[in-house]
Amino acid sequence: MPALYFTENEYQARLAATKVEMQTSGLDTLILSDPANIFYLTGFDAWAFYAPLFLVVAANEDQPIWIGRFMDAVSARDTTYMREENIRAYPDSFVQSTTSHPVQPVSEILKERRLDKGVIGVEMGAYYYTARIHAEFVNSLPNARFEDAELLVNRVRLVKSSAEQTYMRQAGRIVDAAMSAAVEKCAPGVRECDVVAEIYKAQISGLPDAGGVYTTSPPHFCADERVRTPHGLWTDRPLKRDAPLNIEIAGSRLHYHCPMTRTVFLGRPPDSYRRLAAAVVEGLNTTMGSIRPGMAAEEVELVWRGSIAKHGFEKEARLGYSIGLGFPPTWGERTVSLRPGDKTVLQPGMAFHCMSGLWLDDTGIAITQSFLVTEEGNEPLTQFERELVSIS
Template identity: 55%
Template structure:
């Protein structure tokens, strides 16, 4: 069976070692991970199977993690992970959407690892760790101590290796191709859904050198009155002769996602819209130039706020967030944000989507930049010009 691994075994081993080190620091014996992005990061696992309960178990007394999932997804675990077959454990169909709990199966594995009375870390804030999951585990392991280890792995993921950055460069090229396709498609009379269809085609076909994959969320086509709504859906209405469009698109390569947003004016831009775009780009560029290892997220956000303030403009939302491995429903790593008060120190290898979107009472504009922190400053991961496009 051909393995579909995108990193050397040594890189996976270093990731597991870093996680175990943090577990030891917190006094955690066994870590139960529910987030698909963390499964992928530690084992390589990649399949659209996270709608049923699945776990990756990291135990201090075991060399490799253990993948736990539905019986029919065992083959994907064999194909996409480096794990020994004994560390791929699958529960039977009788646990699927029935009165039985798959977490009883997980609990038996914990006992097998000697964890009946262990200190167990779980992802209390994870998208895929339900109240029922926690209740079932507590019931099945009454002598264990459960502690919140939410984002433990996420904070380790925040610094990317050179191999990860290389994949994210490819994701950025896919995002650029998607944006070009969207802008080329936009014309008066073209249906919004046909723009979305063109974007989806490019998302999957990628570039001539490499293909893309499904992303963490649908692309956002915020058109006309919906341009002031950051996450609006498209319709089947044709574009009028004059309107504004905010696009947020995502390139995904081997589950690593890079975000890209641009604003497009169809016809003559509304009064002041061109000027607002120039203010946003000025603030965006100033913030990017301020990025350096050793500075904090709050330092970078302050440059943006100060630049806007000189023009009498204010932004309430955060300026950006860390990105990397992405599975639905979101690519954000739930760690560092470019915002006032976030004292996370920037380090080479961190990757952010700088999102200086402005959604005001009657106008919205989104011109963004995903970038990697480097030893000397930053590296843009997309090359689409930072400007307001006109059609």
Template identity: 30%
Template sequence: MALHFTEAEFAERRARLTARMAEDRLDAMLLFAQESMYWLTGYDTFGFCFFQVLVVKADGSMTLLTRSPDLRQAKQTSTIDNILVWVDRMNADPTVDLRNLLNDLDLLGMRVGIEYDTHGMTGRVARLLDNQLNNFCETIDASYLVSDLRIIKSAAEIAKVRQAAALADGALDAARPLIGAGRSEAAILAAMQAAILAGGGDYAANNFVIGSGEDALLCRYKSGRRVLAENDQLTLEWAGASAHYHAPMLRTLVIGQPSPRHRELFNAALEGMKAIEQVLRPGHTFGEVFDVHAKVMDDRGLTRQRFNKCGYSVGARFAPSWMEHQMFLAGNTQEILPDMTLFAHMIIMDSDRQTAMTLGQTYLTTATAPQALSRHPLELILA
């Protein structure tokens, strides 16, 4: 069995989950989010793109219903003992198998929480599931129950995020010598990914972002590579990943002579990050983090150029995104507590003047000031 955490750690997580289920009067949970299954049991796969579900009863017993390719995967990577397989066939409806399983588990008429808001649950599956359970049990949308438990990291989890942050730093180190006029984005991207994999890390939950010239204003991955010009800009967003725990970083680098607008936007980004560090601590909320970011940008006349969020919680995540659901958004009342791992960023995109500037890194919250997990300073990088 290949586990990244001890049996005691998994037992403590299961105890936290069942305690929360008791508070919410849930007789069972249907976990469809891969990160929930991974956090609770160590189960590691990309088979969640097909139908599978982990049933957790109030007494802590667990049953995984999955496809045959993931039977051995679950046995080898998780603490799950009871694994059932639904059979692939034309027009199969695995929610029928699930209903039969729930009946065997004496959950008829019981109160059952379901993770609806996850990439492991398609709209088709949700409709089939609701149809099967409509007259079987009382269903509760419990999409964020496990996610909320996961937002506070254990010491073992923090160690994984620190490893991920070191891998992210190593990726930037590998990229720096390759950034300059006449150099290819392809070589830069390959070096960053190679540094993380060679360092014992994982593929990140979403593609790294790389774009130069006008594409430096994009904040999503796109296909196609470009050669850097004499005077250019390059936006990179990447994450180190260790045992699926992520530590993202974000930078816009300038090739050649930075324009006055580049320097102006960098100063705004740096001021925003420093302002965030003052409220990224207990006694404040995720919404307040966004508010100080917005004030810095708005006071500098950058309302149109800023985004409507400035970061989010990070941890163990699977494709298609390394973002956890708690984000720095206006009105988010989630409190900042010690032992959270949070990615804060400044993204300023001036389409009128075709100028990009970004800055971001991962922090560990403490009882007082946050700890930046990157060893790289928040500075304007010139190449």
């Protein structure tokens, strides 16, 4: 029997919701290439997205059709609920070939199933849907009209089921443990890479009752002068005394992510840095205290903006974004952002990373919070103290 992470009924509900959105968008067929969306609708879980990988959802088919490299079809049988006839593969001769492309046999499968006509939605901006793939589809399926359906399934994913929320809470406990391991290892003279090694160990070990899996992104580890950069990586240099360090990581439970960022100061922070930290923490706590269902995403950002403005600060980048299921290269869902102009209404079951940080010309600080929207307000997904971490 396949090792499903959710019940087959839940997968069927996701498929039904996707078909409703397809109908609203006037799509007869949907071709997915985002591994997160393929996982969401089928449970398929293998590192198979290095080669063209597709899931075809048709309005008149009761199951999707998985199409990938022949050797990865084994994983489709092991991790999905789909019938054998809906697990299709292309030969190895099409993999990284200079004379042919996997879309060619994929198109033949679509013709065989009479899905080569009508309006076909594709994920034009997805990381794994390349210009070459699109050109091949257009050339191979001349009787179809292609429409952009990049975020159709991503939007279906916005409200998490009870089972998904359970995985996200477990991811929150994993990232709590990983951040604790990082802080415990941090000290002047310790190499940055050795701290990151402890993070990786904690992320993958997970919890006694729930192991972790790889996260979509490596740890962002920005020490000393690199604290001004939000997405820098570690080096093998030793940590310096009297310098700040930003650590952004996530816990991942069955690909459901809970991110967190904390700033660590190795030594006694100067008063100016303490004031900066106090402004960020006050802004975060004020914002978290205001979040409730029915708010617009832009209203959440406005609370934060007003709080830090009292201290003379302004953040140009968005305050946060929706999170949940993620595959490389991002744990963000690429849908809702906490920023001006985003009028998405918060609903119970949505999840976000409140990315409350400030990157200034000469320094930076980030103390963040991931949360679920609940019927009453919000539920923090991590318990790590929302404060500047000082290591003397």
